[in-house]
Amino acid sequence: MACIKGEVEFVETSLKQASSNGRGDSDPSKPSKDLIRLLETRETSMRVSPLLMIVSLGKNIPGADPAHLAQRQVAIATMLLKYGARPDAKDVCGKTVCHYGAGQMATDMTMKVVDMCIPAAQSSHLFGKEVALSYTLLRLPALLSGGSCVV
Numbered sequence: 001m002a003c004i005k006g007e008v009e010f011v012e013t014s015l016k017q018a019s020s021n022g023r024g025d026s027d028p029s030k031p032s033k034d035l036i037r038l039l040e041t042r043e044t045s046m047r048v049s050p051l052l053m054i055v056s057l058g059k060n061i062p063g064a065d066p067a068h069l070a071q072r073q074v075a076i077a078t079m080l081l082k083y084g085a086r087p088d089a090k091d092v093c094g095k096t097v098c099h100y101g102a103g104q105m106a107t108d109m110t111m112k113v114v115d116m117c118i119p120a121a122q123s124s125h126l127f128g129k130e131v132a133l134s135y136t137l138l139r140l141p142a143l144l145s146g147g148s149c150v151v
Helices: 008-020 033-040 050-060 066-082 097-101 108-121 140-144
Strands: none
Touching (some): 008 033, 008 066, 050 066, 050 097, 066 108, 097 108
16 A cells, blocks of 8 residues: 555565575575565555556545546556566456556546556566666656656
8 A cells, every 4th residue: 555655665664674584595696585475565456566556546536636646556567676576466367567558547646657567577587676767767767756767
């Protein structure tokens, strides 16, 4: 639920902690079990992962400033992908981030997450590994807030 509520600091702390737990076991190059559990925990009866939850449920949070919440949700989606969340994860109906994010109920936020997931899906074999995203993706929160992307 922290993902859809835009709780960036909590999600970041949880990912860092889960990433460091279990490192140095038999194969330190493998992701920790805690990190895999965190990235792939399935919630609701539709069995959606945290990344799917952002695009499917994140646009319907009452009482929140939509623009500010959307910016925080995109930052969380970026973190989830950086830590190895599966951009091609499916719910029980077989729907992916692209189905939820680019469908009839698409918003600017969901389309931005879809745009991040398409190239990330091309490297989904890196699941569970911390990866470096391209400079554009790392600058996405600044771009969303009107900042420039000068190199």
